[in-house]
Amino acid sequence: MPHGSRRSVLTVHRIAALRGLVFGLLALFVGWTAALPAAADTPGDFDFYVLSLSWSPTYCQDRGRSDRIQCGGPRPFAFVVHGLWPQYERGSPRNCDAGPRSGIPRRLVDSMLDVMPSPSLVRHQWRAHGSCSGLEPADYFDLTRQAHDAVRIPKQFVDLPDFVNVAPQAVEAAFIAANPGLKASGIAVSCDSRRLKEVRICMTKDLQFRACAEVDRKACRAKSVGMPPVR
CATH class of the missing domain: 1.20.5 (Single alpha-helices involved in coiled-coils or other helix-helix interfaces)
Incomplete structure (x- = not known):
């Protein structure tokens, strides 16, 4: 070569x-x-809230009566607050470093049980989501109650005596009709393979209705889902 x-x-x-x-x-x-390790999410650094309203009869069908207050107590529940979740335009913060985690006072937990009827749920929501709000626990749960009170539940879902099949779009339409200012781009129904599970409503930090493209894209796409009756 x-x-x-x-x-x-x-x-x-x-x-x-x-x-x-x-x-x-x-x-x-x-x-x-x-x-x-991923950088920790910063409390107070987010874009908007999602108010998640859970259809309690679906939850209780899955849990039986293991959740004593929500599913085994004397009061029947329809839509209840699952949580008020800080959100980014894409994704969401969780489990933020909000200082000492000694828990929240029992009296504060008890004060929320009429709209969030599970002590373990109240505590979990603070750890996972409230800790990212930038608020103290009492202020976060006060805001959660304000968000709950700002949304009018359509009268046909305040009490539901019999099992019904509904189109998710019809549930959205009922909430939109009952809540002036709420648009289709700011609400999403979630479901499992056959039942309605939650209604999620997007709100600004001062609890005005707003659009949320990512949340809306994840809405239930079924033509019809079941709603178990309020017991």
């Missing part, structure tokens, strides 16, 4: 080896950065 050809072959091999080294280092760097 001519001397010039051997030199060309060696150059090609060196370039290939250099490329392999660069790609190897890049893969190592990507793997190392992926293994780093």
Whole structure:
């Protein structure tokens, strides 16, 4: 082989080896950065709220009477507050560092049981979502109650004596009709394979209705879902 050809072959091999080294280092760097812990979400740094209203009879069908207050107590529940969730335009913060986690006072938990009828739910909502609101627990739950009171439940869903099949779009339309200012782009119905589970309504930080494209995209797409009766 001519001397010039051997030199060309060696150059090609060196370039290939250099490329392999660069790609190897890049893969190592990507793997190392992926293994780093994610930066914590910052309390108060979010774009809007989602008020999630759970259809209690669906929840209780799944849980039986294990949830004593909501499903086994003397009071029947229809739509109840699942939570008031801080949201980004895409995604949402969770479990923010809100200082010492000694829990919230029992009297505060008890004060919410008429709209969030489960002590464990109240505590969980503070840890997972309220901690990201930038508010103290009492202020967060006061805002949660204000959000609940700002939404009028359509009269046909205040009490439901019999099982019904409904179109999710009809449920949305009923909420829109009952709540001036609420638009189709700011509400989403969620469901499992056969039953309505929740109605989610997007609100600004001062609890005005607003659009929320990502939440709306995740709405139930079934043509019809069941709503178990209020017991």
